[in-house]
Amino acid sequence: MQKYKTSKEQIVTFLKNSGNLIQNGFRSKNIVFWILICAFPLLTFVTDGISSMFSMIGVNLTLPSGDYILYIGVQVCVYILLAIGLNIVCGYTGLLELGYVGFYLVGGYTAGLLMRHVGVPYWLILPIAILNGALWGLIRGAPTLKLTGDYFAIVTFGFAEVLFRIVKNEIWLIRDINGFVKDIPRASVFVWELNQNWQHFYHILILTGIVIFVSYRLENSRIGRAWIAIREDEQAAASMGINISRYKSLAFAISAAIGALGGAFLAQFWGTLSAKTFEFWESILILCMVILGGKGSIKGAIIGAIIIGSMSEVLREILSRFPPDYAGARYLIFGIILVLLMRFRPAGLIFKRT
């Protein structure tokens, strides 16, 4: 029988484990990856350089500008963050969540409205948005604890759609029609406002890194094991003494908090929010990332988010040259990806052997 550790021992183990994790994260195999990621903004200078060099000798290359590539990089990082958040409910507890965009919306509007109309600084907003997201996760989670399978999916979907309608209609709250919040100030460090894409790339990289770290720590903890036990067999887990309601609520709250964090970042990054951003399709896009990578795997969520997220942004750019009706083509492609994945590779590209 395992002896309960004192709090001091717990802290020591925590630090030790975290240290090991970080050490593993920086092993020679991974270090190349990290250097590449961190040098990403520098690489965009290279494309800019190539373009300008060619334009000097009179050849006009239509390479995308470095700043635009960085913008996509930031978006992809946000998608990684959201995919990891969704992975907690979808992957660990095994519930199909179709309304993740609702929490993203809560975070976005918490940040947007407070920064724009109340003038709360961004670094104070982050914890507020996270807490608010967690609160909404609990509010939605409490009545749905007993539901599983498709009924849970439908309730989450309905919840997100109702939030979307509220944002669209409550003009006393949003103070504009169609959920528009304009001129949200950007984050600033001391007196310097972060208004370059590369600054925000590092900003979101740090946030995403923290979320990945937290997610790894959760996965290998008592909590993560409890979630996986619930996914595999709820009744067996309950009979082993796992408090189902408590652990499920925890999963909902943490997942929602991560979603809200992503929303809060995007609110200040975009500077403008509109209800249109938070439609149902966005939830499906994030779900597609988690499923592509393999439910329940952090690496899978990251890779899925990189593939689908960058594909989404690149397709958006390509399709914008076609008539506007073709803008939906990217969702057509995601629909086909979902169908094919479920048919041929239901466990995703990267899956954990259990």
Add this chain to the structure above:
Amino acid sequence: MEQFFQQLINGLVLGGIYALIAVGYTMVYGIIQLINFAHGEIFMLGAYIAFTLVMFFPIPLWVAILVSMLFCAGVGMLMDVVAYKPLRTAPRLSALITAIGVSIGLQNLARMIWGAKPQTFSEETLPKFFQQLNPLVEPTSFLNIFGVSFTENAIQFSEGVFLAYLDLSIIILAVVLMFGLNRLVTLTKIGKAMRACAQNRVAANLMGIKTNKVIAITFAIGSALGAVAGVMVGVRENINPLMGFHKGVAAFAAAVLGGIGNITGAMVGGLLMGLAEVFGAGYIDTFIEFICNNIGLGQFYEDEKISHSYGSGYRVAISYIVMIIVILIRPTGLFGKSSAHRA
């Protein structure tokens, strides 16, 4: 009071449409326990096919409806064979995710083919008595019995209460199709096979019922009914790629309300959902205004700090809210069997 009766008529018409769509959801759920998210897209496709036919070929509307029913039945069966059949033994959530994928795919395909702009049937393609009421022209009645006058395109009960022939034919069509479906399921051999599959698919298979064929036929029937509803909505309102999503979710909510898997439940649920949506959307603004005036926020309301168009804004949300409440409080719906295993 006039408004009430007019809303009642509108609610019944919408309810008939929802019932037609909800049957498709509930039949598929009854047999393979799958929420066929793509059913709403079949409904939309039905509207677009009929629209294309009558706009580009000189054929009457009812032929177009029949062709569109056949086409949608085919698409429904194809969808089953291509997407869902390989997943019969897979976890149920895989099939649901596939259904969402199919739904998004079809919706955006329609958007690419027909455009995102709402389309309407042009007047000359419709039968004369189907045409919309023109509020500016005083209707000329050619028959008047006990204060109920029959005009060119509507029955006028009193000063402000109209029942357009279009609406009347939707109600009649819904009732006839529902009755036919009921007979089909209770009396015919295929209906018996469907009920057997719904009770226990494995046992039905062992008894020599070709379950895959029965499932395909179920998809076909549901899709054909959905196509009729699609054309009706197209004539009455308009056709756009998102109509399948909005009406589809409302109809699914109706199926849940009636007890998913139960055909009678879907009919009643559809009717109730139609009434709830129309009355909710019709009276919520009056209600909000009343509340605001009574708690001293009258000026606040006057200044449009609170939206004056909650009715249209929350119209779609009414069905979501009903659906959530039903699932949380009584997941078996009004008519559903209370079974222990209802995920």
